[in-house]
Amino acid sequence: MAVLAPPVAAIRVAVRRALTDLPGDGPVLVACSGGADSLALAATTAFVAPRLGRRAGLVTVDHGLQAGSAERAAEVAALAGELGMAPVELVRVEVAGRPGGPEAAAREARYEALADAAARRGAVALLTGHTRDDQAETVLLALARGAGPRGLAGMPARRDLAGVPLLRPLLGITREQTRAACAALGLKPWVDPHNSDPAYTRARVRSDVLPALVRALGSAVLDGLARTARLVAEDNAALDEIAAAALATARHPAGGLSVPALTALAPAVRGRVLHAWARELGAPPSALSHRHVAALDALVTAWRGQGPAYLPGGLCVQRRADRLHLAQERA
Structure with a gap:
C-alpha cells in the first residue's frame, strides 16, 4: 500500500475542513495560476470535493502581462480537465488603464473575473492558494505601512466576494509544503518571474526581508507572524461587534451622529464607528484611509470651529453643534 506523502496529507486535511458544511449544491471553484500553491490546491480539491459530494471546478485568469501567458492559462485549463474538474473557465482580463500600481490593478481585475465566474457557475465558494508564507508577507507589508489592526490581521481565512465566500484553506500550510506536494503528485508548477522581480514590493519582501528575518530569528518567525494575524483578527472581530452596537446608539435624531455619544467612546471603538x-x-472602502478617519475624529475631539472633513467619493462631513452630518457632495 502506497504511503501518502505528508505534505499531500496536510493539504487534504486543510481543504476538507474548508469544504465541510458548505451550503447549497453548487460547485466550488479553485482560482489557479499554475504556480505551486494554487496547483497543489487544485489537485487536492479535485480529490477531496467529490468525496464530500461536491463538484470541483477551476478558474484561471490570463492577465496578458507576460509573453506566453495565454498558452500557460490554456495549459492550466487543460490540466484541470485531466484532473476531472468541471466547470473549467479561462478568463482573459484587461489590466491596463486601471488605477493604482500594476500589482493592485492586476489583483482588482483578477478578483472581478473570479467573482463573475462564480456568479455564472452558481459556485458556493471560491478557493485561493494563499499560504502561511503569503500571510507572513502580508503582515510585514501592513506593518511597514502603519496599517493598524485591520492590516495586521492579514488575509482572512474566509471573506465575502460579491456574495460568494472566498476561502483560503492553505493559510496554515507552508510554501515548501505546496512545492513538495506538487512533486509528490507529479505536477510541474509554473514559476512566475514577477515573484522574484525586485520592481515589486512583495517580491522584495519575499526574496530579501523574510529570509533576513529567518536568518536572524529562526524559521519560527513565519509561524509567529501568521499567529499574530490570527490573534489580531479575533480582536478585530470583537471590536467590530462593539463598534456596530455603538454606531446604532450614536445616531442623532436629526440624522448623522451625536458628538456627545462619540466623545464617550474609547478611541479604538470611536475610530471604528467613524x-x-x-x-x-x-x-x-479601498480609498478610505486612516487620515480620513482621523479628520472625522478631529471634528469630535479637537473641535475648534474648523471646516469640514472630506472623504473619498466627493463626500463632505461637517459638524454643527452636537452633530456630525453629511453636508453635500464636493464638486
Whole structure:
C-alpha cells in the first residue's frame, strides 16, 4: 500500500475542513495560476470535493502581462480537465488603464473575473492558494505601512466576494509544503518571474526581508507572524461587534451622529464607528484611509470651529453643534 506523502496529507486535511458544511449544491471553484500553491490546491480539491459530494471546478485568469501567458492559462485549463474538474473557465482580463500600481490593478481585475465566474457557475465558494508564507508577507507589508489592526490581521481565512465566500484553506500550510506536494503528485508548477522581480514590493519582501528575518530569528518567525494575524483578527472581530452596537446608539435624531455619544467612546471603538459610518455614507472602502478617519475624529475631539472633513467619493462631513452630518457632495 502506497504511503501518502505528508505534505499531500496536510493539504487534504486543510481543504476538507474548508469544504465541510458548505451550503447549497453548487460547485466550488479553485482560482489557479499554475504556480505551486494554487496547483497543489487544485489537485487536492479535485480529490477531496467529490468525496464530500461536491463538484470541483477551476478558474484561471490570463492577465496578458507576460509573453506566453495565454498558452500557460490554456495549459492550466487543460490540466484541470485531466484532473476531472468541471466547470473549467479561462478568463482573459484587461489590466491596463486601471488605477493604482500594476500589482493592485492586476489583483482588482483578477478578483472581478473570479467573482463573475462564480456568479455564472452558481459556485458556493471560491478557493485561493494563499499560504502561511503569503500571510507572513502580508503582515510585514501592513506593518511597514502603519496599517493598524485591520492590516495586521492579514488575509482572512474566509471573506465575502460579491456574495460568494472566498476561502483560503492553505493559510496554515507552508510554501515548501505546496512545492513538495506538487512533486509528490507529479505536477510541474509554473514559476512566475514577477515573484522574484525586485520592481515589486512583495517580491522584495519575499526574496530579501523574510529570509533576513529567518536568518536572524529562526524559521519560527513565519509561524509567529501568521499567529499574530490570527490573534489580531479575533480582536478585530470583537471590536467590530462593539463598534456596530455603538454606531446604532450614536445616531442623532436629526440624522448623522451625536458628538456627545462619540466623545464617550474609547478611541479604538470611536475610530471604528467613524470608519463604518464613512462607508455607510458611500466612501469607497479601498480609498478610505486612516487620515480620513482621523479628520472625522478631529471634528469630535479637537473641535475648534474648523471646516469640514472630506472623504473619498466627493463626500463632505461637517459638524454643527452636537452633530456630525453629511453636508453635500464636493464638486
